[in-house]
Every structure is written in C-alpha cells, then in structure tokens.
Amino acid sequence: MEVPILKQGRYLIATIQAALSDEDLQQLRRTLLERVIQFRSRGVIVDVTSLDVMDSFATRTLRDITYMIRLRGADTVIVGIQPEVAFAMVQLGLTLEGVATALDLEEGLAHLEQRARNSS
Amino acid sequence: MANKKPADVPQPPSTQSTELLRELVAHLREHRTQLREEWASSITEAQLLTAMTKDEIFAEATSVYDNYVEALATGTFEALQTYSRNLSERIIPRGVETHEVVGIVLLLRDVLARSLFAKYQGDFTKLNRILDAYEPAANRIANTVAVGFVQERERVIRQQQEAIRELSTPVLQVRERLLILPIIGVIDPQRARQLTEQLLRGIRTNRAKVVVIDITGVAAMDATVANHLVQTVEASRLLGATVIVTGLSPEIAQTIVNIGVDLGKMNTVGDLQGGIEQAERLLGYKVIPVSEGATAA
Numbered sequence: 363m364e365v366p367i368l369k370q371g372r373y374l375i376a377t378i379q380a381a382l383s384d385e386d387l388q389q390l391r392r393t394l395l396e397r398v399i400q401f402r403s404r405g406v407i408v409d410v411t412s413l414d415v416m417d418s419f420a421t422r423t424l425r426d427i428t429y430m431i432r433l434r435g436a437d438t439v440i441v442g443i444q445p446e447v448a449f450a451m452v453q454l455g456l457t458l459e460g461v462a463t464a465l466d467l468e469e470g471l472a473h474l475e476q477r478a479r480n481s482s
Numbered sequence: 483m484a485n486k487k488p489a490d491v492p493q494p495p496s497t498q499s500t501e502l503l504r505e506l507v508a509h510l511r512e513h514r515t516q517l518r519e520e521w522a523s524s525i526t527e528a529q530l531l532t533a534m535t536k537d538e539i540f541a542e543a544t545s546v547y548d549n550y551v552e553a554l555a556t557g558t559f560e561a562l563q564t565y566s567r568n569l570s571e572r573i574i575p576r577g578v579e580t581h582e583v584v585g586i587v588l589l590l591r592d593v594l595a596r597s598l599f600a601k602y603q604g605d606f607t608k609l610n611r612i613l614d615a616y617e618p619a620a621n622r623i624a625n626t627v628a629v630g631f632v633q634e635r636e637r638v639i640r641q642q643q644e645a646i647r648e649l650s651t652p653v654l655q656v657r658e659r660l661l662i663l664p665i666i667g668v669i670d671p672q673r674a675r676q677l678t679e680q681l682l683r684g685i686r687t688n689r690a691k692v693v694v695i696d697i698t699g700v701a702a703m704d705a706t707v708a709n710h711l712v713q714t715v716e717a718s719r720l721l722g723a724t725v726i727v728t729g730l731s732p733e734i735a736q737t738i739v740n741i742g743v744d745l746g747k748m749n750t751v752g753d754l755q756g757g758i759e760q761a762e763r764l765l766g767y768k769v770i771p772v773s774e775g776a777t778a779a
Contacts, residue, residue, distance in 0.1 A: 441722070445682030448720040452713040457720070457747075464722035465689060473722075 365390045367397055372404040373474060375467070379412055387423040394427055398434050405474035406431055409467055411442030421456040428461045437462065437477050441470035502615040507555040509601060510594065518547045521586075521593045528589065530582045534573070542569065543586075546627075550590060554619050559626050566630035574635055583631045587624045594620070651677050653684035660761050661690040661723075662754075666699030674710040681714060685723045692761040693718055696754045698729030708737045715748055724764060725749060728757035 363386055368375045374397055376390065394406060408424060410416070428438040439462045443451075451457070464470040510517065522543045525531060531539050545565065553562040570583075598616065602609035651673070654662045663681055685693065695711075697703075703711070715725040726749045730738070738748075751757040762769065 440720075443720045445679070445686055445717070445721065448682060448717040449678060449713070451720060452717045457716045463720050465686065465691075469689075469691075469722055 365393075367393060369397075369401055369403075372402070373471065374398065374401065374403045374406045375409065376406065377409040377411075381413065381415065382420065384419055387420060391423060391427050391430070395430055395434070398431055398436055403436050404478055405436055406438045407467060407470040407474070408438065408440050409442050409470075410440060410447075411444070411466070414444060414447060416443070416447055416451055416456065418454065418456055421451065421458060425458055425461055437474055439464050439470040439473050442466050499611075499615040502612055503554060503557075503619070506598070506612060506616055507551055509598070510551045510554070513597060514547065514551075517593060517597055518543055520597075521547065521590050524589050524593060525586050528585060530585045530589075531573075531578060533576045533578055542573075545569075546586075546590065550623055553623050553626075554616075557619070559622070562623060562626055563630055566627040567634055569627075570631045570634035574631075574638055580628070580632060580635070584624070584628045587627045591620045591624060647673070647676070651680050653680050653688075655688050655690070656758070657762070657765070657767070659689060659691040659765060660758075661685065661688055661693045662696065662758075663693060664696045664699065664754075669700060669703055669707050671706055671710070674707050674714075678710065678714045678717065682717060682721060685718060685721050690723050692764050693723050693725045694728055694754065694757040694761055695725060696728045696757065697731075697734065698754065700734065701731060702733045703737060705737060705741045708734065708741055708743070712738075712743050712748065719747075724761075726751055726757045726760055728752065728754050 363380060363382065365376050365378055365382070365386070368377075374394065376394060378390075382390070394408075397403065398406060406427075408427070410424075413420075424440055428440075431438045440458065441464045443463060462473060464473050518540075522536075522540050525539055525543065526536065534542070546569070549562050549565045553559055573583075595613070595616070598609065598612055602612060652664065654664070656662050661681075661684055663677070663684075665677065669677070681693065681695075684690065695714075697711075711727070715727065718725045728751045730750060749760075751760055759769075
C-alpha cells in the first residue's frame with residue numbers, strides 16, 4: 363500500500379493510513395527522500411495517527427528517515443502517536459531518540475515553522 | 483454447608499416441627515417485652531455496641547427481636563437479610579465491629595434458649611424437641627445477620643478504595659497547554675500505570691505542550707516505579723509534550739541514579755514553582771508584575 367505524500371508549500375506531509383509492511387516502509391523512505399530533493403523541501407511531517415501499533419522495524423525506519431532527511435538539511439516531525447502506542451513503544455525500548463515528535467499535524471507544522479524561524 | 487445461602491427457601495419442615503416452631507413463636511411473642519429487655523441489658527453488660535447510646539441499643543434490639551421472631555415464624559430470611567443490611571449501613575460508619583454484631587446475635591440466641599429452658603424445664607422430651615426446631619433456625623439467623631454485616635462492610639471498603647483511586651490522580655491544566663500532575667502518597671505499580679494513562683490521555687485532550695509532574699508528596703519509590711516514571715516521561719515526549727519533574731526527594735534521586743537512568747532525557751527542577759516558571763519559559767510566557775507592566779506600557 364502506497365503512502366500518499368502531499369506537498370504543502372515548502373513542507374511535505376506523508377500520512378500513513380494503515381499498518382505498513384516492511385516493504386511499504388522502505389518504499390516510503392525512498393519516495394520521501396526523492397521528493398525532499400525534488401521539491402527542495404524544508405521540512406517533512408509523517409502522520410501516524412491511524413496506526414494502533416508501531417513495531418521495532420517501523421520505529422527504526424522512521425528514525426532512519428529522519429536522520430537521512432536531516433542530512434539533506436531538512437527537519438522531520440513524527441505526529442499523531444496515540445497514547446497507548448506511545449507507552450507500548452517506550453516499554454519496548456523504542457523511544458525514537460533524536461526524532462522530533464508532535465501531537466498532531468497542526469503542532470507539527472508549528473514546530474517546523476519555528477525551526478525555520480530560528481535558523482533564518 | 484446448609485447455611486451457605488441464607489436466601490434460599492428452606493426445605494419445608496415436617497408438620498410436627500412446624501407446630502413446635504409455631505408454639506415457640508407464640509411463646510416469644512408473648513414474652514416480647516421481658517425477653518427484649520433481658521437481651522438489651524445483657525448487651526450492655528457484655529459491653530457490646532459501646533458506640534451507641536442505651537436508647538439506640540434498645541430501639542435496634544426491638545427491631546432485631548421482631549425481625550428475628552418473624553424469620554422464625556415464616557421460615558423466610560429475605561426480610562431479615564434486608565434489615566441486617568440496613569442495620570449494617572447505619573452502624574458501620576459509627577465504628578461497630580464485626581465481633582459486636584456477631585456477639586449480640588449470639589446473645590439473643592442464648593437469651594431465648596434460656597427462656598425455653600425455663601418454660602419447659604418440667605418436660606425434657608418436649609424441651610429437646612423444641613430445641614431441635616429452634617437451634618437450626620436460630621443458627622441460620624445468626625449466620626444471615628453476620629454475613630450481611632460483613633458483606634456490607636466489604637462493600638463500603640471497596641467503595642472507599644475506588645474513591646481514593648479516583649481522587650489520587652488529578653491532571654490539572656494551569657495555563658493554555660500546560661498541565662500539572664501532582665502526585666501524593668505511595669505509588670504502587672497499579673497506580674503508576676493509571677497515572678500514565680491519565681497523563682497521556684490528558685496531554686491529548688488538553689493539547690498540552692508542557693507537563694509538570696510534581697512528586698514532592700512522594701516519600702520514596704522503588705526501582706520499578708521509578709522506571710515507570712521515566713517511561714512516562716519518554717511516552718509523553720512521543721506525544722510531543724515536554725515533561726518537567728519537580729520535587730524529587732533525596733531518596734528518589736538516589737533510586738533514579740541507582741537504576742542508571744539517562745538524566746539527559748529527564749528534565750528536572752527543584753520545586754514546583756521553579757518547574758512552572760521553566761514551563762512558562764518553554765511556552766513563551768513572561769510573567770511581569772502589574773506595576774512594572776504599567777510603567778513599561
């Protein structure tokens with residue numbers, strides 16, 4: 363299942379709508395990176411609101427995406443992690459270290475705007 | 483156990499023992515005043531129900547007596563059960579103990595048995611038969627009242643535990659997007675889990691960006707709970723909220739260091755005031771005294 367990636371100004375928004383297979387996740391990583399280069403995006407938001415489970419592979423892939431996009435000079439925010447999912451992740455030791463997180467899409471955008479203001 | 487379920491309709495007794503019970507009940511009704519008084523005074527003598535006044539004891543004794551005789555007469559225990567539940571509801575808040583309730587019912591049984599001895603002392607066979615009819619019923623009544631009392635007490639305890647659990651974990655919003663979670667008392671793993679759930683849910687519903695967890699009121703916590711606290715902090719971060727922990731006691735600080743938590747992940751401030759001040763800074767608030775604000779404007 364492909365993850366839709368929307369372009370909104372200088373930001374990209376990827377909304378994950380259902381549990382993804384490992385292949386889908388790798389596909390997402392490739393596509394996002396291509397798009398960031400293509401559109402010269404300043405920030406990426408990955409929305410996981412509809413996920414009710416996050417396994418170690420998904421967490422690691424999201425972290426890798428963040429790191430890779432950072433190497434391109436853009437920021438990534440993971441938004442919409444559900445409370446139950448968050449606690450389950452922490453108990454499994456999946457804490458998304460070094461990755462910015464926000465409550466929802468709106469917060470994520472605000473976070474990116476602020477980062478842009480601080481760096482300019 | 484024949485007495486296990488007092489609510490059950492008893493087996494229809496043989497006609498002979500029914501007759502005896504009827505005679506017995508007639509006797510108890512006839513000597514109601516005297517027996518009741520005897521009972522009430524033996525309660526006082528045994529120093530039971532010390533939490534109640536003499537008049538109250540007498541009033542309760544009267545209704546217990548009537549219900550008792552009623553149960554003997556009809557062989558059904560529903561009315562007695564309801565009454566004993568009501569009685570328990572009334573006397574539990576006044577500190578009446580289980581042994582007192584059991585004590586008074588057993589006293590009544592003895593007082594009535596004595597009066598039967600006195601009445602039938604000339605006729606041993608009859609006395610025996612009367613006691614055969616009386617004893618099982620009396621024991622069952624005692625059982626019903628005692629069980630009713632204990633059940634009521636357990637219900638009260640459960641209710642109170644529930645109330646304490648609900649009261650113990652308020653998640654308070656003090657400013658737009660700033661939550662405070664004051665924790666007081668002992669945290670066991672169950673309460674810790676509940677705290678986390680409430681906090682994470684609170685972050686979502688209040689759209690909080692900063693949370694101050696104040697544990698000034700927690701004297702000590704074990705490694706499991708401390709670990710849980712750290713996990714809560716990390717889970718909150720995943721929801722996009724920053725957590726500031728305030729009021730760590732030296733013992734808890736020691737525990738946290740001992741379990742080897744990465745303090746880089748934990749934002750801690752000495753006291754609640756400092757925590758709120760830092761939270762306001764994070765949210766971009768600046769508190770200016772009114773006088774200074776006026777001169778600046």
